[in-house]
Amino acid sequence: MSTGNTKAENKSKKVLSFPLEGKSILWLSEVNKYMVVIPPVDKIIELIWQGKSDRIIYKYCNGKLGLIPEEANRIVSLLRENLSKIKGDEESRRHENFLPAKIPPAFFKCNRYYRIYDLIFLFGYETSEIEHLIHPKFAHLEIPPTPEFTNHFQLLKVGQEIVLMVNGIQIGNWTSEMEHFMTGKVSMQILQKIYNKEENEWMALFHAAGITNGKNCLIFLGDSGNGKSTLSAILMANGLEVLADDFLPVESKSALVCHFPAAISVKDKALEILVPKFPQLKQAREINNIGAGKTFRYLPTDRKEPLCVPCKALVFVKYEKGAGFRFEEISGEEAFVNLVPDSWISPTSENANRFVNWFTSLPYYRMTYSDNEQMVQTVQKMLNDDL
Numbered sequence: 004m005s006t007g008n009t010k011a012e013n014k015s016k017k018v019l020s021f022p023l024e025g026k027s028i029l030w031l032s033e034v035n036k037y038m039v040v041i042p043p044v045d046k047i048i049e050l051i052w053q054g055k056s057d058r059i060i061y062k063y064c065n066g067k068l069g070l071i072p073e074e075a076n077r078i079v080s081l082l083r084e085n086l087s088k089i090k091g092d093e094e095s096r097r098h099e100n101f102l103p104a105k106i107p108p109a110f111f112k113c114n115r116y117y118r119i120y121d122l123i124f125l126f127g128y129e130t131s132e133i134e135h136l137i138h139p140k141f142a143h144l145e146i147p148p149t150p151e152f153t154n155h156f157q158l159l160k161v162g163q164e165i166v167l168m169v170n171g172i173q174i175g176n177w178t179s180e181m182e183h184f185m186t187g188k189v190s191m192q193i194l195q196k197i198y199n200k201e202e203n204e205w206m207a208l209f210h211a212a213g214i215t216n217g218k219n220c221l222i223f224l225g226d227s228g229n230g231k232s233t234l235s236a237i238l239m240a241n242g243l244e245v246l247a248d249d250f251l252p253v254e255s256k257s258a259l260v261c262h263f264p265a266a267i268s269v270k271d272k273a274l275e276i277l278v279p280k281f282p283q284l285k286q287a288r289e290i291n292n293i294g295a296g297k298t299f300r301y302l303p304t305d306r307k308e309p310l311c312v313p314c315k316a317l318v319f320v321k322y323e324k325g326a327g328f329r330f331e332e333i334s335g336e337e338a339f340v341n342l343v344p345d346s347w348i349s350p351t352s353e354n355a356n357r358f359v360n361w362f363t364s365l366p367y368y369r370m371t372y373s374d375n376e377q378m379v380q381t382v383q384k385m386l387n388d389d390l
Contacts, residue, residue, distance in 0.1 A: 016352065017031070017033060018031060018032065018049045019032070019352060019355055019356065019359075020045060021363070023039060023335050023339065023363065024335050024336055026041050026045075027039070027041075028339065029049070030352075030359070032350070032355070033052075034090055035350035035355075037339070039336050039339055047060065047079065051082055052086060057079075060075075060079055061079070064079065111157060111159070112128075113129075113131060114128075114148070115138055115145055116148055116149060117144040117146065118146045119144055119193065119196075120197050120308055122196060123152040124152065124153065124154045124155075126138070126156045126157075127155070127156070127157040128159075129158060129159035130160065133159070133160070135290075137186065139288070139290050140265040141264075142301065143301070143303035144264060153196070154170060155169070156169055165178075167185065167192070169192050197264075197309065198309060200254070202349070203255070204254065204255050205252055205255055206255040206357050206358050207252075207253045208253070208346065209251040209342070209345075210249060210346065211224045211249075211251045212224075212232065212234065212235045212245065212248045214243050214386070215244050215260075216243055216383075217310070218386075219312050219313050219315050220312050220386070221315055221316055221317075221318055221385060221386060222316070222318065223235075224319050224320070224342060230273075230320060230321065231249075233270070233273040233276065233277070233322065234320060235248040235267050236269060236273070236277050236280070236281065237276070237280075237375055240277075240281065244304070244306065244310075245267060246263065247263040248265075253361070254311060255353075257311065258313070258314075258357065259313055260314050261311040262306055262310040262311070264304070266301035266302055267302040267304065268299045270298075271300075283302075284302060287300035287301060287302070288301075314365060315366075315386065316365055316385065317342065317366075318367075318369070319341060319367070319369045319370070320369075320370045320372075321371050321372075323373060324373055325373055328371075328372045328373075328374040328378065329371045330381060332366065332369075333367050333368060333369050335362075337367070338362075338367035342362070
């Protein structure tokens with residue numbers, strides 16, 4: 004799909020527009036937000052976001068749409084209010100006053116060394132509480148202490164915030180309420196190091212599971228608790244490979260989905276199904292997420308080297324007791340509005356173009372199931388056959 008915009012034009016545009024099934028996907032560059040709207044609302048939003056005068060906006064509403072002044076005023080006021088809220092929310096989230104941190108070595112009482120692919124990472128955690136946020140998902144990669152390491156990550160408390168340092172450079176700081184952003188940034192920093200790619204070389208990161216046969220993959224999405232991790236483990240037990248079950252990266256230029264080496268988080272309620280296939284789960288350490296009210300254990304994957312493969316489809320999955328097996332195609336709009344909110348998508352215009360082009364090239368499905376055997380057979384067939 005081509006938008007007809009040159010790279011130079013894209014860099015200067017505040018709004019990019021892409022067609023989707025008779026509607027428009029709008030990307031608001033200043034806040035890196037996407038929305039799906041119907042014409043002619045898309046054009047009005049573009050004019051407002053670009054800072055056009057009321058005279059120009061009302062002229063468009065009257066001349067192109069035939070709206071009387073009262074109707075135009077009501078629509079424009081409502082859109083302005085919603086767009087103002089989007090901008091305000093984003094500016095509030097971006098509030099990151101980096102704190103100067105002079106770090107005494109004694110701060111880091113918890114030091115862990117991890118071998119990730121062919122690199123060695125030293126992680127210094129100031130406290131066991133901070134360590135608990137990161138270490139369990141990478142514990143399977145831990146090695147004995149060594150004087151030779153490739154990257155040095157440090158996590159410490161400064162005031163009421165957790166500060167992340169990578170190789171002596173302060174990356175960010177987060178309050179306890181924003182811990183999920185901190186853990187995401189740690190994973191992003193690891194990702195950049197193991198693939199030797201900067202942040203702008205990644206198109207997107209999905210809160211999703213990626214399952215591959217080594218040649219291509221399917222991306223499974225769904226709200227937390229919908230069974231993505233259990234599905235991942237079951238498919239791994241049946242000969243497929245897990246690229247990731249929660250933090251799934253897509254490279255920018257190639258649009259390939261890449262492996263990320265964190266372990267799979269297995270909820271307690273799935274142990275009955277999975278322990279016969281993975282007996283090691285019985286002895287695995289229980290992790291308590293007090294904030295989420297969940298207890299789980301980590302199941303490592305076996306891959307020791309990078310892997311990037313193309314995606315064949317997006318599948319929105321939900322485990323539902325007694326559902327049997329239901330599988331259906333869904334619209335691009337439904338897929339898009341469910342994909343974007345839980346995803347990180349690169350804020351550059353070039354990557355915004357790539358993301359929408361990639362998304363619109365894929366098929367989208369919904370899978371609701373309780374029949375694991377039918378689920379496994381369907382996934383294997385989708386990966387091995389032409390869709």
